[in-house]
Amino acid sequence: MKRRQLLFAIGGALIGVPVIGALIYDAIAKSKNQTTYEPAAAQSPTSVASNNLADANNEISLETTEEPLLRFAAIADNGFGSPDQFAVAKAMWETYQQKPYAFVLMAGDNIYSYGEIKLAKAYFEEPYAPLLKENVKFYAVLGNHDIIKSNNGLDQINYKPFNMSDRYYSFTQGDVKEGTVEFFALDTNSNAAWEAQLTWLDQQLAKSTAPWKIVYGHHPLYSSGRHGSNPELAAKLAPIFAKHKVHLYLCGHDHGYERFNAINGTTYIVNGGGGAPLYKFGRSPQTAFVSSQFSFMTFDVYQDKIITKAIATDGKVFDRSIITKTIA
Numbered sequence: 001m002k003r004r005q006l007l008f009a010i011g012g013a014l015i016g017v018p019v020i021g022a023l024i025y026d027a028i029a030k031s032k033n034q035t036t037y038e039p040a041a042a043q044s045p046t047s048v049a050s051n052n053l054a055d056a057n058n059e060i061s062l063e064t065t066e067e068p069l070l071r072f073a074a075i076a077d078n079g080f081g082s083p084d085q086f087a088v089a090k091a092m093w094e095t096y097q098q099k100p101y102a103f104v105l106m107a108g109d110n111i112y113s114y115g116e117i118k119l120a121k122a123y124f125e126e127p128y129a130p131l132l133k134e135n136v137k138f139y140a141v142l143g144n145h146d147i148i149k150s151n152n153g154l155d156q157i158n159y160k161p162f163n164m165s166d167r168y169y170s171f172t173q174g175d176v177k178e179g180t181v182e183f184f185a186l187d188t189n190s191n192a193a194w195e196a197q198l199t200w201l202d203q204q205l206a207k208s209t210a211p212w213k214i215v216y217g218h219h220p221l222y223s224s225g226r227h228g229s230n231p232e233l234a235a236k237l238a239p240i241f242a243k244h245k246v247h248l249y250l251c252g253h254d255h256g257y258e259r260f261n262a263i264n265g266t267t268y269i270v271n272g273g274g275g276a277p278l279y280k281f282g283r284s285p286q287t288a289f290v291s292s293q294f295s296f297m298t299f300d301v302y303q304d305k306i307i308t309k310a311i312a313t314d315g316k317v318f319d320r321s322i323i324t325k326t327i328a
């Protein structure tokens with residue numbers, strides 16, 4: 001641990017960002033009692049995450065030369081100012097140069113450790129400078145760290161590069177009708193205006209005519225990481241997702257990657273390897289793939305499928321899946 005902290009400090013000094021907060025958080029994170037999990041069993045790096053059980057048994061090609069209607073990326077738990085964050089950011093940039101994506105979903109804990117907007121330059125603008133220069137937009141939501149010393153997150157909402165029109169909001173992307181996705185960005189913190197937000201989400205999803213519906217927020221409903229599943233959150237959100245046939249829920253909070261087989265028609269992915277210290281993950285019967293490593297994701301949206309890719313800091317895809325539109 002000492003060696004890691006030393007390397008961390010040297011790395012931080014070299015890239016000229018404050019690391020004291022990061023070091024404190026790292027030490028706290030490591031000193032906390034971690035739940036002991038069984039190591040993840042051997043697993044296939046590619047699989048089909050179908051929303052229809054029948055499709056899961058069919059051969060669906062994961063490789064295609066067909067250009068997607070829309071490509072986007074996603075990160076979470078990234079705003080740490082660490083060399084690991086910069087390594088993920090570098091891989092994001094290299095991937096972008098090969099396969100440009102239109103924007104990035106940023107699922108919270110955008111600025112460690114307390115959400116201070118004065119750190120946005122070091123923890124956001126610098127790591128993602130090449131992407132920002134190319135006008136790649138980031139759409140943020142508030143994580144638990146983002147509301148501590150930020151006027152309860154208001155400073156981040158008012159920070160233009162995070163593109164947050166409110167604490168929770170929706171937006172559509174995609175030029176071709178068949179490829180359009182509507183995104184629903186949530187505030188999943190415990191102090192959120194839950195009653196109003198759930199009514200809003202229910203109504204917005206009911207109104208949505210988008211062929212693809214994707215919801216994202218910071219906290220997982222289901223996870224085998226340190227924080228684990230959140231039955232309270234699942235009780236609030238899972239029935240709405242099932243009612244409106246939400247195809248995907250993306251989150252972070254647990255620092256690592258875990259993709260679940262579709263649960264009541266919705267694929268759940270924890271994508272928290274954006275740069276903060278990693279957690280140990282176990283696995284559940286619903287886990288399709290789990291790997292705790294620094295990473296980000298890309299999504300290729302087609303008329304009939306979304307191809308998901310989890311990408312490591314070496315640029316290699318370590319998990320890919322297909323989400324289909326049909327819901328049983």
Ligand SMILES: [Fe+2]
Nearest residue numbers: 109143144253
């Ligand atoms: Fe978090």
